[in-house]
Amino acid sequence: MVYEMAPVESVRVDATTTYGCHSVTPDGLMQYGFSKDHRPDCAQLKLMAAAVEPHGHLLAADVHSGERPDDPLYVPLIDRVRQMLGRTGLLYVGDSKMAAFSTRADIVAHGDDYLAPLAATGADGQQMPGWIEAAVTGQQATEPILDEAGEEIGCGYEWERTLRVEAGPDAPSDLEWVERVMVVRSVQLAERQQRGLEQRLRAAETAIGKLTPPPGRGKRQFTQEEDLSAAVEQILKQHRVQGLLDVCWSAQERRRTRYARSGRPGPDAPKHEQVSVRYVIERIQRREEAIQAAGQRMGWRVLASSSARERLTLPQAALHYRGGWCLERDFHLLKDRPLGIHPLYVHRDEQIRGLSHLLLLALRLLSLIEVQVRRGLQDNGEKLSGLYEGQRHKQTDRPTGQRVLQCFARSEITLTHVHLGDRVSWHLTPLTPQHYRILAHLGLPPTLYQQLACNPANVPGVLRE
Numbered sequence: 323m324v325y326e327m328a329p330v331e332s333v334r335v336d337a338t339t340t341y342g343c344h345s346v347t348p349d350g351l352m353q354y355g356f357s358k359d360h361r362p363d364c365a366q367l368k369l370m371a372a373a374v375e376p377h378g379h380l381l382a383a384d385v386h387s388g389e390r391p392d393d394p395l396y397v398p399l400i401d402r403v404r405q406m407l408g409r410t411g412l413l414y415v416g417d418s419k420m421a422a423f424s425t426r427a428d429i430v431a432h433g434d435d436y437l438a439p440l441a442a443t444g445a446d447g448q449q450m451p452g453w454i455e456a457a458v459t460g461q462q463a464t465e466p467i468l469d470e471a472g473e474e475i476g477c478g479y480e481w482e483r484t485l486r487v488e489a490g491p492d493a494p495s496d497l498e499w500v501e502r503v504m505v506v507r508s509v510q511l512a513e514r515q516q517r518g519l520e521q522r523l524r525a526a527e528t529a530i531g532k533l534t535p536p537p538g539r540g541k542r543q544f545t546q547e548e549d550l551s552a553a554v555e556q557i558l559k560q561h562r563v564q565g566l567l568d569v570c571w572s573a574q575e576r577r578r579t580r581y582a583r584s585g586r587p588g589p590d591a592p593k594h595e596q597v598s599v600r601y602v603i604e605r606i607q608r609r610e611e612a613i614q615a616a617g618q619r620m621g622w623r624v625l626a627s628s629s630a631r632e633r634l635t636l637p638q639a640a641l642h643y644r645g646g647w648c649l650e651r652d653f654h655l656l657k658d659r660p661l662g663i664h665p666l667y668v669h670r671d672e673q674i675r676g677l678s679h680l681l682l683l684a685l686r687l688l689s690l691i692e693v694q695v696r697r698g699l700q701d702n703g704e705k706l707s708g709l710y711e712g713q714r715h716k717q718t719d720r721p722t723g724q725r726v727l728q729c730f731a732r733s734e735i736t737l738t739h740v741h742l743g744d745r746v747s748w749h750l751t752p753l754t755p756q757h758y759r760i761l762a763h764l765g766l767p768p769t770l771y772q773q774l775a776c777n778p779a780n781v782p783g784v785l786r787e
Contacts, residue, residue, distance in 0.1 A: 330381075330407055332413040336646075341388075400434075411433060415437045417439065427485075430497065435628045438626060454619055457478070467640045468637065506639075512620045576599075661688075705717035705718060
């Protein structure tokens with residue numbers, strides 16, 4: 323069966339990692355690198371993938387050693403996608419690592435468009451605070467961004483700049499294009515960042531409060547103001563709340579009389595007074611105005627795109643980038659159930675590469691089942707029921723590929739045969755009407771199942787093994 327996918331207009335490109343307890347060899351596939359699985363202690367490999375938006379059907383994936391950075395891996399995969407589809411004019415969407423200048427230039431040079439957030443580094447990173455400040459202070463008027471339900475989810479403004487690439491080893495000719503720079507604020511992102519700021523403020527307040535405990539055995543005391551000031555500054559920097567907390571401390575003196583000799587002192591025994599100083603945190607106060615100002619500057623990102631406004635307006639660009647969950651969901655399916663590529667238990671590089679490609683093929687099949695069934699239900703205006711365990715009557719027109727397969731698995735379809743002398747009788751568990759509907763949406767004839775029970779018992783001497 324060959325399926326014709328809907329016309330592809332946009333492709334999401336991203337990378338992920340998977341790990342295993344492997345010994346690292348100089349030229350091996352498993353290497354130490356930045357772990358997206360939060361397992362820097364384990365060797366890893368890197369998967370570079372491209373999927374069709376919005377449904378996330380996997381188009382292509384490359385397997386790389388785990389120490390490689392993402393930036394130089396985008397162009398080879400995009401070239402392969404371009405050759406597979408045999409067309410240009412597509413919109414490639416990725417994260418800030420795809421926004422490397424050389425990658426953007428290569429996409430434009432081949433007649434395609436890009437949409438990616440600019441990295442907060444380099445020359446653009448230095449100018450970003452000014453772009454955001456212009457929107458916060460009202461110097462730049464912003465337009466609202468509405469979701470499909472008409473609810474405002476953000477705002478933003480845009481401006482254009484001309485970029486150039488001179489001819490050289492990587493560019494056969496001069497290249498010039500107009501790039502749209504879109505300064506966009508997401509309400510959801512701002513709320514998430516504000517929650518993170520609140521957590522960091524509380525953690526910093528707790529850590530600073532523990533710096534000066536009451537005197538006691540094993541309780542460190544600060545006797546030098548410079549040491550306490552440095553400890554407070556380190557905590558503020560660690561939790562990224564510099565300038566948001568005022569910390570006040572004071573010096574406490576303790577005077578004790580000491581005698582020069584041991585034993586019971588007489589009235590004329592020589593003595594001296596010993597003074598010890600400890601510094602104590604008195605008050606930790608939040609700078610509410612500074613915190614409020616920081617909150618106004620949260621939720622902003624700067625998107626760059628070479629697409630024309632007729633193809634992608636500013637609100638459409640913001641919503642389009644927001645839909646990046648499609649490839650992230652593919653990665654979750656690949657890493658967790660039902661595929662579960664991590665941790666890796668095979669050790670030889672050819673085994674690791676082969677297993678990775680096999681599971682990526684399974685991911686393609688899973689996403690294809692999902693796309694085809696959803697398309698069929700949408701075209702016919704139907705919904706499927708019985709896909710949810712314990713909720714037989716719950717209906718959906720957007721079933722996942724996993725639930726579709728589980729629908730067949732729960733039916734425990736069984737093929738049995740009975741030997742009667744030189745005859746063999748076959749029996750297949752009947753399919754339900756729901757199974758026939760799913761097969762119809764997949765474009766598969768019921769005979770694929772029915773022919774498994776093709777009964778040759780009427781032909782003497784024929785056994786079907």
